Amino acid sequence: MISKIKFTKMHGAGNDYIYVDTTQYPITDPAKKAIEWSKFHTGIGSDGLILIGISDKADFSMRIFNADGSEAMMCGNGSRCVGKYVYEYGLTDKTEITLDTRSGIKILKLHIEEKTVSTVTVDMGSPLETDGIQWEGKYPFRSTKVSMGNPHLVTFVEDITRIDLPEIGPELENHPLFPDRTNVEFAQIVGKDTIRMRVWERGSGITQACGTGACATAVAAFINGLTGRKSDVIMDGGTVTIEWDEISGHILMTGPATKVFDGEIEDK
Numbered sequence: 001m002i003s004k005i006k007f008t009k010m011h012g013a014g015n016d017y018i019y020v021d022t023t024q025y026p027i028t029d030p031a032k033k034a035i036e037w038s039k040f041h042t043g044i045g046s047d048g049l050i051l052i053g054i055s056d057k058a059d060f061s062m063r064i065f066n067a068d069g070s071e072a073m074m075c076g077n078g079s080r081c082v083g084k085y086v087y088e089y090g091l092t093d094k095t096e097i098t099l100d101t102r103s104g105i106k107i108l109k110l111h112i113e114e115k116t117v118s119t120v121t122v123d124m125g126s127p128l129e130t131d132g133i134q135w136e137g138k139y140p141f142r143s144t145k146v147s148m149g150n151p152h153l154v155t156f157v158e159d160i161t162r163i164d165l166p167e168i169g170p171e172l173e174n175h176p177l178f179p180d181r182t183n184v185e186f187a188q189i190v191g192k193d194t195i196r197m198r199v200w201e202r203g204s205g206i207t208q209a210c211g212t213g214a215c216a217t218a219v220a221a222f223i224n225g226l227t228g229r230k231s232d233v234i235m236d237g238g239t240v241t242i243e244w245d246e247i248s249g250h251i252l253m254t255g256p257a258t259k260v261f262d263g264e265i266e267d268k
Contacts, residue, residue: 012209013209013239015047015207015237017046017048018048021091027267031069044263044265048065048067052091060086060091060097062101064102067205072202073101073103077255079106080119083122096110104125107122109123111254117257118257123252126250144223151180152217153178153182153185154220156221158188160196163186165184173202181203183201183212183216184200187233193227194231195217195232197233208238214242217242222244
């Protein structure tokens, strides 16, 4: 029997996902659905599928499936959109929400303008690992490994426009140093506490933005003496503000959450 599932297309700084409230529309085989629905010519078109559900630990839960069907640990841009979804669709009237993810409980603070969520601040927790890598041979640069609950490899360059991301992104994502693959960011300091960043996401390829990637980039910039604790990270799809709180050690990410459209798709 074919049923119909209601979904909402949303994006955070251009990082777009398909959102489904699984309390109303349970999804069987979400990895397969993520692959099918994420295709731009034959599906809805997105960077992946995000499922909103219940949790015994938090107000809501979030599961993220990339466009290739792999399940992600965390998505900063996606979490902001979840906050907007649950508030504007009447699932909660709270403006501070706890969200259960595979990388732990995250706290979302919703910034409301005329009953609409304009921006969201996400407490992303503390970076779990930072480590420098001096490449040899093919890659003439130094990178910084940062874990934000998921792995990132951040490299600062003089001119980001000279980086062939479609070529080098998948090479580094699948490098033997990263048995579980990694997200890949290239960044350039373009002003005081201002960073231009592009990303190759593990499981999705080039995306317009990556929230955890922006956090990892800001962390790498600070520990390498390139910025202060607060910086703006400009990505292809928009800008987020990242602050590494000195007292708590937590990373706070503030950025937009935008609804694109509602739709309905057959669950075959």
